[in-house]
Amino acid sequence: MPLMDRFLRHSIAMWLLLHSFVLITLCFHSATTFPKGCYPAEEDGYKTFRCSNALLTEIPKDIPNDTNKLFLDFNQITFIPNDAFRNLPALMELDLSHNAITSLESGAFRGLSENLHSLDLSSNRLVTVNKEVFSSLKARTNLSGNPWLCDCMLQELIRLIELDPGSSNEIVCNTAVQDEHAKKPFLQVVKDVDLCNIYKKTTDVAMLITMFGWFAMVISYLIYYVRQNQEDARRHLEYLKSLPNKQSKSEESSTISTVV
Ligand SMILES: *[C@@H]1O[C@H](CO)[C@@H](O)[C@H](O)[C@H]1NC(C)=O
Numbered sequence: 178m179p180l181m182d183r184f185l186r187h188s189i190a191m192w193l194l195l196h197s198f199v200l201i202t203l204c205f206h207s208a209t210t211f212p213k214g215c216y217p218a219e220e221d222g223y224k225t226f227r228c229s230n231a232l233l234t235e236i237p238k239d240i241p242n243d244t245n246k247l248f249l250d251f252n253q254i255t256f257i258p259n260d261a262f263r264n265l266p267a268l269m270e271l272d273l274s275h276n277a278i279t280s281l282e283s284g285a286f287r288g289l290s291e292n293l294h295s296l297d298l299s300s301n302r303l304v305t306v307n308k309e310v311f312s313s314l315k316a317r318t319n320l321s322g323n324p325w326l327c328d329c330m331l332q333e334l335i336r337l338i339e340l341d342p343g344s345s346n347e348i349v350c351n352t353a354v355q356d357e358h359a360k361k362p363f364l365q366v367v368k369d370v371d372l373c374n375i376y377k378k379t380t381d382v383a384m385l386i387t388m389f390g391w392f393a394m395v396i397s398y399l400i401y402y403v404r405q406n407q408e409d410a411r412r413h414l415e416y417l418k419s420l421p422n423k424q425s426k427s428e429e430s431s432t433i434s435t436v437v
Protein backbone atom coordinates (compact mmCIF):
# COMPACT_ATOMS: atom_id res chain seq x y z
CA MET A 178 0.00 0.00 0.00
CA PRO A 179 2.65 2.59 0.89
CA LEU A 180 4.43 1.59 -2.27
CA MET A 181 1.28 2.23 -4.27
CA ASP A 182 0.81 5.55 -2.49
CA ARG A 183 4.33 6.61 -3.25
CA PHE A 184 3.93 5.68 -6.90
CA LEU A 185 0.68 7.67 -7.13
CA ARG A 186 2.23 10.77 -5.54
CA HIS A 187 5.20 10.43 -7.77
CA SER A 188 3.13 10.21 -10.92
CA ILE A 189 0.95 13.17 -9.89
CA ALA A 190 4.06 15.23 -9.34
CA MET A 191 5.37 14.09 -12.71
CA TRP A 192 2.09 14.96 -14.36
CA LEU A 193 2.03 18.45 -12.80
CA LEU A 194 5.61 19.03 -13.88
CA LEU A 195 4.83 17.95 -17.42
CA HIS A 196 1.69 20.05 -17.50
CA SER A 197 3.46 23.21 -16.38
CA PHE A 198 6.25 22.52 -18.84
CA VAL A 199 3.70 22.32 -21.66
CA LEU A 200 2.02 25.49 -20.42
CA ILE A 201 5.34 27.35 -20.23
CA THR A 202 6.37 26.32 -23.76
CA LEU A 203 2.92 27.28 -25.06
CA CYS A 204 3.15 30.70 -23.42
CA PHE A 205 6.68 31.21 -24.68
CA HIS A 206 5.65 30.11 -28.15
CA SER A 207 2.63 32.41 -28.36
CA ALA A 208 4.78 35.30 -27.09
CA THR A 209 7.30 34.79 -29.85
CA THR A 210 4.73 34.64 -32.65
CA PHE A 211 4.17 38.40 -32.25
CA PRO A 212 6.92 40.56 -33.68
CA LYS A 213 9.10 42.19 -31.07
CA GLY A 214 7.59 45.42 -29.78
CA CYS A 215 4.11 44.58 -31.06
CA TYR A 216 1.08 43.67 -29.03
CA PRO A 217 -2.56 42.97 -29.84
CA ALA A 218 -5.44 44.57 -27.96
CA GLU A 219 -9.17 44.99 -28.13
CA GLU A 220 -10.12 48.67 -28.19
CA ASP A 221 -13.78 49.77 -28.42
CA GLY A 222 -14.63 46.42 -29.90
CA TYR A 223 -11.98 46.65 -32.62
CA LYS A 224 -9.04 44.27 -32.88
CA THR A 225 -6.02 46.50 -32.68
CA PHE A 226 -2.40 45.64 -33.31
CA ARG A 227 0.13 48.15 -32.05
CA CYS A 228 3.77 48.23 -33.16
CA SER A 229 4.40 51.92 -32.55
CA ASN A 230 7.94 52.92 -31.70
CA ALA A 231 9.24 49.36 -32.04
CA LEU A 232 12.44 50.03 -34.04
CA LEU A 233 10.94 48.14 -37.00
CA THR A 234 12.73 48.48 -40.32
CA GLU A 235 10.14 46.56 -42.33
CA ILE A 236 6.49 45.51 -42.16
CA PRO A 237 6.36 42.73 -39.56
CA LYS A 238 5.17 39.25 -40.48
CA ASP A 239 2.52 37.33 -38.55
CA ILE A 240 0.09 40.17 -37.94
CA PRO A 241 -3.22 38.51 -36.89
CA ASN A 242 -5.46 38.33 -39.95
CA ASP A 243 -8.51 39.68 -38.10
CA THR A 244 -6.79 42.98 -37.21
CA ASN A 245 -9.00 46.06 -37.69
CA LYS A 246 -6.50 48.76 -36.76
CA LEU A 247 -2.78 48.51 -37.36
CA PHE A 248 -0.32 51.01 -35.89
CA LEU A 249 3.17 50.95 -37.37
CA ASP A 250 3.96 54.60 -36.67
CA PHE A 251 7.27 55.93 -35.33
CA ASN A 252 9.46 53.20 -36.78
CA GLN A 253 12.22 53.10 -39.40
CA ILE A 254 10.36 51.40 -42.22
CA THR A 255 11.75 52.54 -45.60
CA PHE A 256 9.90 50.47 -48.17
CA ILE A 257 6.44 48.90 -48.60
CA PRO A 258 6.67 45.84 -50.89
CA ASN A 259 3.88 44.33 -52.98
CA ASP A 260 1.17 42.54 -50.97
CA ALA A 261 2.50 43.83 -47.65
CA PHE A 262 -1.02 43.77 -46.15
CA ARG A 263 -2.59 41.14 -48.35
CA ASN A 264 -3.65 38.84 -45.49
CA LEU A 265 -5.45 41.63 -43.60
CA PRO A 266 -8.89 41.83 -45.24
CA ALA A 267 -10.52 43.25 -42.09
CA LEU A 268 -8.18 46.23 -41.85
CA MET A 269 -9.95 49.58 -41.39
CA GLU A 270 -7.15 51.84 -40.22
CA LEU A 271 -3.50 51.75 -41.18
CA ASP A 272 -1.03 54.12 -39.58
CA LEU A 273 2.38 54.26 -41.28
CA SER A 274 3.20 57.80 -40.20
CA HIS A 275 6.59 58.92 -38.88
CA ASN A 276 8.66 56.33 -40.68
CA ALA A 277 11.33 56.71 -43.37
CA ILE A 278 9.27 55.40 -46.29
CA THR A 279 10.77 56.44 -49.61
CA SER A 280 9.01 54.04 -51.94
CA LEU A 281 5.80 52.08 -52.28
CA GLU A 282 5.64 49.22 -54.77
CA SER A 283 2.64 49.52 -57.06
CA GLY A 284 0.89 46.57 -55.35
CA ALA A 285 1.79 47.69 -51.81
CA PHE A 286 -1.82 48.03 -50.69
CA ARG A 287 -3.18 45.21 -52.82
CA GLY A 288 -5.75 43.10 -50.99
CA LEU A 289 -6.92 45.93 -48.76
CA SER A 290 -10.59 46.44 -49.53
CA GLU A 291 -13.27 49.05 -49.06
CA ASN A 292 -13.01 48.30 -45.35
CA LEU A 293 -9.91 50.47 -45.17
CA HIS A 294 -11.15 53.98 -44.46
CA SER A 295 -8.05 55.63 -43.03
CA LEU A 296 -4.47 55.53 -44.28
CA ASP A 297 -1.79 57.67 -42.70
CA LEU A 298 1.43 58.11 -44.69
CA SER A 299 2.32 61.45 -43.15
CA SER A 300 5.83 62.38 -42.04
CA ASN A 301 7.72 60.02 -44.29
CA ARG A 302 10.22 60.59 -47.12
CA LEU A 303 7.96 60.25 -50.12
CA VAL A 304 9.02 62.30 -53.15
CA THR A 305 6.95 60.66 -55.90
CA VAL A 306 4.39 57.88 -55.83
CA ASN A 307 2.74 56.20 -58.78
CA LYS A 308 -1.02 56.68 -58.63
CA GLU A 309 -1.44 52.96 -59.34
CA VAL A 310 -0.49 52.31 -55.71
CA PHE A 311 -3.82 53.74 -54.57
CA SER A 312 -5.95 52.49 -57.44
CA SER A 313 -8.08 50.05 -55.44
CA LEU A 314 -8.34 52.12 -52.25
CA LYS A 315 -11.13 54.31 -50.97
CA ALA A 316 -9.41 55.37 -47.75
CA ARG A 317 -8.99 58.90 -46.51
CA THR A 318 -5.29 59.48 -46.81
CA ASN A 319 -2.89 61.77 -44.97
CA LEU A 320 0.08 62.64 -47.19
CA SER A 321 1.36 65.64 -45.26
CA GLY A 322 4.92 66.07 -44.07
CA ASN A 323 6.65 64.41 -47.03
CA PRO A 324 9.29 66.02 -49.30
CA TRP A 325 7.00 65.96 -52.34
CA LEU A 326 8.08 66.76 -55.87
CA CYS A 327 5.19 68.77 -57.28
CA ASP A 328 4.66 67.52 -60.81
CA CYS A 329 1.97 66.01 -63.00
CA MET A 330 2.32 62.66 -61.24
CA LEU A 331 1.48 64.14 -57.83
CA GLN A 332 -1.40 66.12 -59.31
CA GLU A 333 -2.89 62.95 -60.82
CA LEU A 334 -2.36 61.05 -57.57
CA ILE A 335 -4.09 63.68 -55.46
CA ARG A 336 -6.94 63.91 -57.93
CA LEU A 337 -7.48 60.16 -57.55
CA ILE A 338 -7.42 59.73 -53.79
CA GLU A 339 -9.53 61.17 -51.01
CA LEU A 340 -7.31 63.44 -48.96
CA ASP A 341 -7.70 63.60 -45.23
CA PRO A 342 -9.42 67.01 -45.02
CA GLY A 343 -7.34 68.33 -42.13
CA SER A 344 -4.07 67.40 -43.80
CA SER A 345 -4.54 68.74 -47.33
CA ASN A 346 -2.92 72.14 -46.67
CA GLU A 347 0.15 70.48 -45.22
CA ILE A 348 1.14 68.82 -48.49
CA VAL A 349 4.03 71.08 -49.39
CA CYS A 350 6.19 71.01 -52.53
CA ASN A 351 9.74 70.39 -51.41
CA THR A 352 10.81 70.60 -55.04
CA ALA A 353 8.83 71.34 -58.18
CA VAL A 354 9.09 71.11 -61.94
CA GLN A 355 8.95 74.91 -61.95
CA ASP A 356 11.27 76.38 -59.33
CA GLU A 357 8.85 79.09 -58.29
CA HIS A 358 6.50 76.43 -56.86
CA ALA A 359 9.05 75.00 -54.42
CA LYS A 360 8.18 75.31 -50.71
CA LYS A 361 4.58 76.21 -51.52
CA PRO A 362 1.52 74.20 -50.46
CA PHE A 363 0.52 71.87 -53.28
CA LEU A 364 -3.14 72.92 -53.31
CA GLN A 365 -2.13 76.57 -53.67
CA VAL A 366 0.07 75.72 -56.68
CA VAL A 367 -2.59 73.76 -58.54
CA LYS A 368 -5.12 76.53 -58.03
CA ASP A 369 -3.17 78.59 -60.57
CA VAL A 370 -1.50 76.06 -62.85
CA ASP A 371 -2.21 72.69 -64.35
CA LEU A 372 0.99 70.74 -63.66
CA CYS A 373 0.06 68.26 -66.40
CA ASN A 374 -0.09 71.02 -69.02
CA ILE A 375 3.22 72.76 -68.49
CA TYR A 376 4.94 70.53 -71.02
CA LYS A 377 2.19 71.17 -73.57
CA LYS A 378 2.53 74.90 -72.98
CA THR A 379 6.28 74.84 -73.57
CA THR A 380 5.86 72.89 -76.80
CA ASP A 381 3.19 75.36 -77.85
CA VAL A 382 5.58 78.23 -77.22
CA ALA A 383 8.36 76.46 -79.15
CA MET A 384 5.96 75.94 -82.05
CA LEU A 385 4.96 79.60 -81.97
CA ILE A 386 8.60 80.76 -82.00
CA THR A 387 9.42 78.46 -84.93
CA MET A 388 6.42 79.67 -86.85
CA PHE A 389 7.32 83.28 -86.09
CA GLY A 390 10.87 82.59 -87.30
CA TRP A 391 9.64 81.20 -90.59
CA PHE A 392 7.23 84.07 -90.96
CA ALA A 393 10.00 86.61 -90.33
CA MET A 394 12.22 84.91 -92.92
CA VAL A 395 9.45 84.94 -95.53
CA ILE A 396 8.64 88.59 -94.81
CA SER A 397 12.28 89.70 -95.00
CA TYR A 398 12.71 87.82 -98.27
CA LEU A 399 9.60 89.52 -99.62
CA ILE A 400 10.91 92.94 -98.57
CA TYR A 401 14.27 92.18 -100.16
CA TYR A 402 12.52 90.96 -103.31
CA VAL A 403 10.27 94.02 -103.51
CA ARG A 404 13.21 96.40 -102.93
CA GLN A 405 15.27 94.65 -105.56
CA ASN A 406 12.38 94.90 -107.97
CA GLN A 407 11.76 98.48 -107.04
CA GLU A 408 15.37 99.23 -107.93
CA ASP A 409 14.95 97.47 -111.23
CA ALA A 410 11.60 99.12 -111.79
CA ARG A 411 13.08 102.53 -110.95
CA ARG A 412 15.92 101.98 -113.33
CA HIS A 413 13.53 100.76 -115.97
CA LEU A 414 11.23 103.72 -115.33
CA GLU A 415 14.11 106.14 -115.63
CA TYR A 416 15.03 104.51 -118.87
CA LEU A 417 11.44 104.72 -120.04
CA LYS A 418 11.21 108.33 -118.88
CA SER A 419 14.29 109.19 -120.84
CA LEU A 420 12.73 107.76 -124.01
CA PRO A 421 9.39 109.60 -124.20
CA ASN A 422 11.14 112.78 -123.03
CA LYS A 423 13.04 112.92 -126.30
CA GLN A 424 9.89 111.99 -128.12
CA SER A 425 7.82 114.63 -126.37
CA LYS A 426 10.56 117.22 -126.97
CA SER A 427 10.52 116.42 -130.64
CA GLU A 428 6.74 116.44 -130.59
CA GLU A 429 6.89 119.79 -128.84
CA SER A 430 9.27 121.14 -131.36
CA SER A 431 7.13 119.81 -134.19
CA THR A 432 4.02 121.46 -132.77
CA ILE A 433 5.97 124.62 -132.26
CA SER A 434 7.13 124.43 -135.77
CA THR A 435 3.61 123.86 -137.05
CA VAL A 436 2.42 126.80 -134.95
CA VAL A 437 5.17 128.87 -136.37
C1 LIG B 1 -7.60 33.97 -40.75
O1 LIG B 1 -6.88 32.79 -41.04
C2 LIG B 1 -7.56 31.63 -40.64
C3 LIG B 1 -6.69 30.42 -40.91
O2 LIG B 1 -5.40 30.77 -41.24
C4 LIG B 1 -8.88 31.52 -41.41
O3 LIG B 1 -9.58 30.37 -40.99
C5 LIG B 1 -9.71 32.76 -41.15
O4 LIG B 1 -10.88 32.72 -41.94
C6 LIG B 1 -8.92 33.99 -41.46
N1 LIG B 1 -9.66 35.15 -41.08
C7 LIG B 1 -9.90 36.18 -41.90
C8 LIG B 1 -10.64 37.34 -41.32
O5 LIG B 1 -9.52 36.15 -43.06
Ligand SMILES: *[C@@H]1O[C@H](CO)[C@@H](O)[C@H](O)[C@H]1NC(C)=O
Nearest residue numbers: 299300319321322341343344
Ligand atom coordinates in the same frame (compact mmCIF):
# COMPACT_ATOMS: atom_id res chain seq x y z
C1 LIG C 1 -1.76 64.27 -40.86
O1 LIG C 1 -0.45 64.04 -40.42
C2 LIG C 1 0.18 65.10 -39.72
C3 LIG C 1 1.61 64.69 -39.43
O2 LIG C 1 1.66 63.44 -38.87
C4 LIG C 1 -0.60 65.41 -38.46
O3 LIG C 1 0.00 66.51 -37.79
C5 LIG C 1 -2.02 65.75 -38.84
O4 LIG C 1 -2.78 65.93 -37.68
C6 LIG C 1 -2.65 64.64 -39.67
N1 LIG C 1 -3.93 65.11 -40.15
C7 LIG C 1 -5.04 64.48 -39.89
C8 LIG C 1 -6.28 65.13 -40.37
O5 LIG C 1 -5.06 63.42 -39.29
